Amino acid sequence: MNQTRNPRQKRPHQGLEIDGFTLGEMLHRGGFATIWQVSHPDHPRDMVMKVPTILDGDDGPTIVGFETEQMILPRLSGPHIPEVIAMGDFAVMPYLVTEKLPGASLQDVFDAVTDRRPMPLEALIALACEISAALHQLHLQRVIHLDLKPGNLMRRADGTLVLIDYGLARHLDLPDLLAEEFSIPMGTFPYIAPEQYLRSRNDPRSDIFALGAMLYELATGTLPFGQTVTLRAVRRRLWQDPVPPIALRPDLPPWLQEVILRALEVDPARRFQSAAQMLFDLSNPTQVALTARAAKRQADGWRLRLRRRWQMRRIRGFAPPPDGAGLPDQATDQSLQPAVLMAAVDLAPEMEPLSARILQAMREVLHFRPEARVACVNVLRSARIGLDIGTDQDGNNLHVQRLVALKAWGAQLGLPEGRVTYTVLESSDPAAALIDHAGRIMADQIVMGARASSSLRRYLGSVSAQVVAEAPCSVTIVRLPARRPEHGRPEPDRPVSGFTPTPDAAPDHASPP
Amino acid sequence: MRLALISDIHGNREALEAVLSDAAARQISHFVVLGDIVGYGPDPAWCVERVMALAKAGAVVIRGNHDAAIAEGGRDMNPQARAAIDWSRPRLTQTQRDWLATLPLTQREGEILFTHASAHSPGDWIYVTSGRDAMASFRSSDARVIFCGHVHIPALYSCDLVGRVHDHQIAAQVASGNALPLLPSRRWLAVLGAVGQPRDGSPAAAWAIFDRDRQEISFRRTAYDHALTARKLRGSDLAPAIAEALAERLREGQ
Known part of the structure; x- marks a missing residue:
């Protein structure tokens, strides 16, 4: 039953009325969806409607990504999650109406950063703390974002950071529609973790890696693995280490390099084991244990990289996270986090x-x-x-x-x-x-x-x-x-x-x- | 509104009682019984009586192959199942036997279809154990949601916008009782586990809750005193080898 030919099917355009919503101006056109300003007589607030761009015929990943978001987003709550107002019927027009977040994404902030003008340290640390706190709250709800990137960070009018776009996300208590159907790695290549390249979709530490990549970018003005556009290039991060950020930015404190490089470790077991642990280090700089990571001043030599490449040639995946993360049994622990x-x-x-x-x-x-x-x-x-x-x-x-x-x-x-x-x-x-x-x-x-x-x-x-x-x-x-009272006499109070x-x-x- | 979906009770009074009281503790008062009230277990008459009471109170009740075999003889059943049916038949009253024979094979409630086995030719008692089997059910009905039993192992299938069928991995959700959304963009087929004779490795009674407003299904497990049911089987006048095999099954959930 190919519902894309359903006569009831509607396409979004300015002025379209659907389920009481009236579409206003188109605010954004992305690769997979368009975003519209909408109004509704029962909802006086500012709202946006996201409509997936479904091409005629079979457009699997877009549809399944949208289904995934429809499934996960209404189950999330908290200050860092966009509020869902309504969802549309696929038979007519699939859509998702959420609160409108003012302004643009933090992509602008990242775009403003260059190798000549990296982000000031204080602002960088403050933002890193904000993102890791928001991420921790997401992980506590047993959801892994899997597409963390500057474009998916926004702010409310009061400044609260909001993580948007759950089209690639994974809820550990729900079937993974994306993994059931597709075997290609999904995510935004400059930021995705090596295990995502290896098809892992159940490790919250993948989000830690993406956060590490973003912090590297803010600290140095460059992406840790460059503007990756091919899967082949993504694979390289299994053995190729980024240039230590201090080499690009000499005033970066060693503890912060320690934090960034730890988040970017290839093996998830060597990263921070939770966003809360990362936040812990970001807010206690003097107590960060410095390792060889902090002292590193140049990328590893070709011999070492070659050896790692050899070691990684047949890798199928990394050990799953401890404490039951990614495992089916949620009863063992309320969270999927190391404590x-x-x-x-x-x-x-x-x-x-x-x-x-x-x-x-x-x-x-x-x-x-x-x-x-x-x-x-x-x-x-x-x-x-x-x-x-x-x-x-x-x-x-x-x-x-x-x-x-x-x-x-x-x-x-x-x-x-x-x-x-x-x-x-x-x-x-x-x-x-x-x-x-x-x-x-x-x-x-x-x-x-x-x-x-x-x-x-x-x-x-x-x-x-x-x-x-x-x-x-x-x-x-x-x-x-x-203490047992002696001689049957109660202890004096x-x-x-x-x-x-x-x-x-x-x-x-x-x-x- | 929330529906308690129960299937394959198989004459197991202890399991049925445990599930009904679990449902009551969750303030659920609407029931659907997807067939096989009798067979295998030691208390067929009590279970039929209890389900008749549920039906009187408005529950949807579907006929399963074991229920049908009471009147029809069960000639195509395996020897163990048939022996249990032959043992059960005289323990039911004429009224109970007549009532079982009048139960429908399927029932439609809005966009939901209830059936015991595959919706494709329900009287042929086809097991739904694969995406291919589920596809046949999706093709033979336009219901958005189909609930069935018969297999004794819970499963969830969906049919997407372009007609592909997916077999969802739900073992973890079955164990934890999480609510699974039946997305409006797809059609769904849920296979219920068995109340009275689980076969997925857990001895606890399997059933499910369907929340019609939220369109969510939660697979549930309710522990019951299976040792008591096993003792009843061993103490019955069923052939000892059969009684033993049936009792052992309950302990292992196999």
């Missing part, structure tokens, strides 16, 4: 047994999530807002002291540098500070302690209870085993020895009471 774990620890002397217990709990979690990164956090409780608490009576810097202690604690996890960060938060409201921080670093899980019941808790309220109630992620509460809480107490080790 960011946040350990909130109290370093007060009387809390030593509990902090040792938290350490043990962290080791257990890391046993099952060996890829995870750890953010160690301690809260320095400021008694009153605005009161200077920077130093103790002897003039020692409390913040620094605390950071040193926190590092000593975290070092016991034995994680390599770069997998762990340390932050001392200052706040009069420890629970709020922890919750806020967990949201900012996109933690998947918080591990923290809770004191046994005591009157102290009644004074201070329970930090752990508040974190459990309000945290944006899972929270694991660690407790010391209850008293404050922890050596600590008398008073209102306006001096800076106190605050965290999990």
Whole structure:
């Protein structure tokens, strides 16, 4: 049944009315679709309609790409996703109406960048953080974009970054119509990951590669693999490494080269394992572990490349992502991401047994999530807002002291540098500070302690209870085993020895009471 | 509106009860039974009675080959199936047997077609196990969505705008119960798994929910006490070898 000859079939043109929508001006004509300004009496907002350009007869990839977008986009939500308003019937005219995003795509920003005028570092890092945060939120919804490129980045009027165009995307919980029908690699050649060339469509780390390629472009004004137009040329990225960005831009900090080249690793297992981990490094430059990547000043020599080419001659694919990404069973994990774990620890002397217990709990979690990164956090409780608490009576810097202690604690996890960060938060409201921080670093899980019941808790309220109630992620509460009351006598309910809480107490080790 | 699609109950009371209570817990009150209420299992009369009650409450009920064999003899069945039918027949009342014989082979509800086996010549009980089989169903009906059973292994096929048929890989979705959109640009054929005798490696009862408003299907699995059903089979006066084989199947989901 060839519905392209259906007499009801309509073609888009200015003034066409369909399902209550009236087509206005054509805003864009792309290779596979046209974009129209539309209006509808029931929807007063600014909207656009995307209509796939379906040629008469069999135009498989365009149709299936459009079906894919119709399937995936309505299932996505969040600030970085365009809002869907309506979808059209293929029998009459296939279309997708979404909110209108003002202005053009970030293609303009990328076009303005040249090797003479690369993007200023601050702006580059800020944009990189934005994209990786948006990407992480997409991946958490079990969707891989697979066509990340400047033209698919837009902004809302309020500046929020929006990822558009899901025509090549993959939803890990839905059938992959594209893979079922086509065996050619799809994507935008200058940005696609080597495994996409090898037909992989289930690895979120492919998007990390595309992001790396975009950052390389912004940093240097050139594409890491040039203006690739043929599949043959795409294949080359299996063995040919890009010129290190510092060679093209000497003022690029080595840590940023480390981040970019790591994202561009051929083997997905050597890249960042999630967009959240990439964001983690982008927002903690001083804690990025520098490897040979950071020190590289020229592309690898021809011998090395030749050897890699030989090694890659028969490669069919790379190992699938860990933590079940790309695997059918979503029940094992809510996300397809290697985790960011946040350990909130109290370093007060009387809390030593509990902090040792938290350490043990962290080791257990890391046993099952060996890829995870750890953010160690301690809260320095400021008694009153605005009161200077920077130093103790002897003039020692409390913040620094605390950071040193926190590092000593975290070092016991034995994680390599770069997998762990340390932050001392200052706040009069420890629970709020922890919750806020967990949201900012996109933690998947918080591990923290809770004191046994005591009157102290009644004074201070329970930090752990508040974190459990309000945290944006899972929270694991660690407790010391209850001491068995001796001679059947209940333990007296008293404050922890050596600590008398008073209102306006001096800076106190605050965290999990 | 959401429909609970259940098929191939095969006299398995425990499985049917588990599925019905799972559906009730999900506030689903519309049922479609795609045939083979009897056969293989130890409780044919109870299952027929329960489905008759569903029918009275408005459920669509389709006749399967085992239901037909109660009246027709089941001469073309394999010996095991036929032995189970011969054992089931006297356990049904005349009213129940008559009711089974009056069930339709197919039923159309708007753009949906319900049938037990292939929509192509439904009385011939052709299995839909490949894109080619699905193609025959798509050709013999203009329904946009076809639901059938008979195979005991869930599957999903679509027929695209240019008439090509696709066999979708849904094993993962069957395990997780995700909602799959039946895109309006295609025609769809869903093969339901079996409530009472799954054969895809999982012993849990297979069924599905179809959301008519959202045009989404969710394949579901509901665990039930298959050990109890197996005990009933072994304790019945079916030939011991047959009872044992049928009981073992339930445990393995094979």
